[in-house]
Amino acid sequence: MxxxxxxxxxxxxxxxxxxxxxxxxxxxxxxxxxxxxxxxxxxxxxxxxxxxxxxxxxxxxxxxxxxxxxxQLAQAPVVGRTPRDRVLSAARNIWTNALAHRNVTALASQVGATTLLELPLEVALVAEFEAAGVRGPAARDALRSVLMCIAGFLIGAWRPDDASPAPLRHGALWSTVEDPAIAPATVEAMAEPPDVERLFTLALVAIVDTYLPAAAHPETAP
Amino acid sequence: MxxxxxxxxxxxxxxxxxxxxxxxxxxxxxxxxxxxxxxxxxxxxxxxxxxxxxxxxxxxxxxxxxxxxxxQLAQAPVVGRTPRDRVLSAARNIWTNALAHRNVTALASQVGATTLLELPLEVALVAEFEAAGVRGPAARDALRSVLMCIAGFLIGAWRPDDASPAPLRHGALWSTVEDPAIAPATVEAMAEPPDVERLFTLALVAIVDTYLPAAAHPETAP
DNA sequence: AGATGTCTTGCACACTGTTCAAGTCATGGT
DNA sequence: ACCATGACTTGAACAGTGTGCAAGACATCT
CATH class of the missing domain: 1.10.10.60 (Homeodomain-like)
Structure with a gap:
């Protein structure tokens, strides 16, 4: 004002x-x-x-x-000791930033200018990917995969506020499902609101590990 | 008409x-x-x-x-022999369906009614998850993760048509990057359009394998 | 013939982005 | 001192959007 x-x-x-x-x-x-x-x-x-x-x-x-x-956005610092941790930190910075300024991010998403908003953070992420041994086309694919994943979980994180008409919310629709192939406990679980933060973390780790060289991330625990 | x-x-x-x-x-x-x-x-x-x-x-x-x-949507058939293949097939059905009717999907996404459009396909996916041993809250989380991932890659797949103003396309912005931490080859690679289909497949497999019990999916090749 | 309920119309309102001709002001040159 | 140029601002207008109201036309039943 x-x-x-x-x-x-x-x-x-x-x-x-x-x-x-x-x-x-x-x-x-x-x-x-x-x-x-x-x-x-x-x-x-x-x-x-x-x-x-x-x-x-x-x-x-x-x-x-x-x-x-x-x-005017502060470039969030990348933390972590291992290359993998630093990649995850840089990626999470984009996610956190988008959540903190969700309205502007949504606006940017509408006009297809998200990169304009997040370019420094994207550069930081790619830098960490390169430090972890991912370069060239692989680094590009890794970046884009992470960005699209973030975009998807963002709209998942936005929905709760929007308050879409009650009868067609996710849980409401699922509560009407009666399928012999699906356990009632599963249908019941659909009613609970998602823990977007936890789901995002799992998905992010899965995607990042897809692109990191095998040596960089731990195999399944013994 | x-x-x-x-x-x-x-x-x-x-x-x-x-x-x-x-x-x-x-x-x-x-x-x-x-x-x-x-x-x-x-x-x-x-x-x-x-x-x-x-x-x-x-x-x-x-x-x-x-x-x-x-x-009026035909419920696409789920194919595959192993539970994992069937889960991936069911998930890909949602993706394919959304791409085939992208305009209506976008409309549904705007009003937060995507589930209304895809409920049968979602049910089929959850059924395959249960057949693979993922039940209750785990099945819910798996479904939601896959859905958000699909949503993210969808907007990635839509963008090319929208033709956002030339100077702020992804590649154009990245071509201005000069960072000592980033190899020129990587910057150059950013100019190429994404192979959304391939990136989606990789991400989908990564997320699905996160939720499937370890026995259901192959470890890294010997 | 008359009444009732089903459709359809015309007109209006408030709101959106956008443009145009005209106006007001400060600052320059002469 | 005068006034001309350019920087700013205004009012009114146009086309387009979603929406509501009063009234008309029609088929059918009584």
Whole structure:
């Protein structure tokens, strides 16, 4: 929030950065659909046309918002002693970051600009992959696999808030299943909310170990 | 497409099923954003109000569309001799199905009703998990992990079409990276488009093997 | 013939992104 | 001092979206 309401048709003293910053706050608080040209204009005490003058179309505004958040994001430190631990740490940084700024991440995902938001973290992850012996096309495939996995678990982690219409939630639909091939205990288990954090960790480890050289990760315990 | 243009204010002979069917065709051809009350009305040679009379709000229309596709979907057969192969086959059925009807799947994903679309396939997958010895909460976690993984790779498989603004595509952004910790060959590899199918297969196997009892899947080759 | 319930229409409202001509202001050159 | 240029801002408008209301047309039953 930069300026308050204004009456006369005078100068608002706005700069492009102020508009983008206000838009960023709007998205962080109210989600992607809260970013409306008119709402943004109202928050700045200004008319929509002013926004067009400063930053242009909504698409440009959106990528400006993403770019701004990307710049002000602290690059989380990678921890761990073994190469495998460091890879997992770097990957988890992307996950944690996306969760912390879920609204902007969702916005970036909608316009296909997630990389713009997370490039430094992706670079850090690839660096750790290379340190672990994964290079070239293999490092690219490993990165992409981890990113897609993160994307999937993200939408899994978002859903609970969205509160999709009660009768078609996952658990509700499964509670109607009566199949002789499926144990009642399993159907019952479907009603419980997922522990996304734990499931993500398991999946991440599984995928990372797929790409790490066999020597880098422990075989099944003796 | 059911009826053509009409002029007088007479009876169109529409039924709820006709409206939903036309909406389904609209989505399958033009994507989620092609499903507009006015466009649907025009396709039926009718006014928007008529749609409201037959099926109600847009949300109800959307879940009706999803439900209709779900009913007319053939339940793909599960193949494979070993329990592990059958689990992978059942999981791949969900993936293939989602790709074949990507527009409706995307629509379902937006409103959080993917399970409504894929419930029979999910049930088949869980049945195979149980046949492989994974039951109760473990089967639930396995299912959810596979579903989230599929969701992530789906948006990875969709992106290429969307044609996000050229300068912020994945490869374009990575081509600007100059980091001493990253080999040039790796940066170069990022420019190539992903082989989503292969990456998905690897990730799926990794996740499935995480949940299957150790005896069910082969250890690393000797 | 008249009434009832099933459909269908036209019009309207609030909201979205976007554009255009016109206005106000500060700062420059003459 | 004047006024011209460019930086900013405004009001009104257009097309498109989902949605609701009052009223009309039709088939069928009484």
């Amino acid at each position: 930069v300026a308050a309401t204004r009456t006369s048709t005078a100068r608002a003293g706005l700069e492009r950065d102020d508009v983008v910053q206000a838009a960023l706050e709007l998205v962080e608080e109210g989600g992607a659909e809260a970013l409306t040209m008119r709402k943004l204009a109202a928050a700045l005490g200004v008319t929509t046309t002013t926004i067009y003058w400063h930053v242009g179309h909504r698409d440009e505004l959106v990528i400006a918002v993403i770019d701004r958040l990307a710049r | 059911v009826a053509a243009t009409r002029t007088s204010t007479a009876r169109a002979g529409l039924e709820r099923d006709d409206v939903v069917q036309a909406a389904l065709e609209l989505v399958e051809e033009g994507g989620a954003e092609a499903l507009t009350m006015r466009k649907l009305a025009a396709a039926l040679g009718v006014t928007t109000t008529t749609i409201y009379w037959h099926v109600g709000h847009r949300d109800e229309l959307v879940i009706a569309v999803i439900d209709r596709l779900a009913r």
